[in-house]
Amino acid sequence: MALAGDTVRLKCHFRTFDGQSVNPADVKLTIYDSQKQLIEDFILDDSHKENVGIFCFDYVLPDDKQEIIFEFRGLYNEKPILSRGKVKIEFSK
Numbered sequence: 001m002a003l004a005g006d007t008v009r010l011k012c013h014f015r016t017f018d019g020q021s022v023n024p025a026d027v028k029l030t031i032y033d034s035q036k037q038l039i040e041d042f043i044l045d046d047s048h049k050e051n052v053g054i055f056c057f058d059y060v061l062p063d064d065k066q067e068i069i070f071e072f073r074g075l076y077n078e079k080p081i082l083s084r085g086k087v088k089i090e091f092s093k
Contacts, residue, residue: 001088001089001090002061002087002088002089002090003061003089003090003091004061004062004063004064004065004089004090004091005060005061006060006061007058007059007060007061008058008059008061008087009056009057009058009059010029010056010057010058010059010070010072010085010087011050011054011055011056011057012054012055012056012072012083012085013053013054014053014054014055014072014074014076014081014083015053016076021051021052021053021054022053022076022081023049023052023053024074024075024076024081025074026043026074026075027043027044027045027048027055027072027073027074028041028042028043028044028072028073028074029041029042029044029055029057029070029071029072029073030042030071030073031059031068031069031070031071032068032069032070032071033065033067033068033069034065034066034067034068034069036069039062039065039068042057044057044072055072061089062089063091066088066089067086067087067088067089068086068089069084069085070084070085070086070087071083071084072084
């Protein structure tokens with residue numbers, strides 16, 4: 001669990017069906033609340049790429065949410081490729 005207002009590093013590893021790392025085109029990160037309502041989105045570029053297929057983004061967690069859902073999305077061979085995850089947020093005690 002992460003603290004509200006803290007910075008977390010969101011990370012995604014894009015892979016083919018056989019497990020090979022790939023760099024998709026037009027990579028985008030979208031942040032949703034627990035009701036799947038859009039909070040914000042970001043266009044990612046090579047500065048967010050850590051290695052082949054691995055993208056990272058430092059994100060400041062909102063103070064008014066208990067959870068976020070993050071989605072990394074891109075295109076590989078002209079087909080969508082995506083990964084989602086959740087971060088539970090706690091207000092510091």
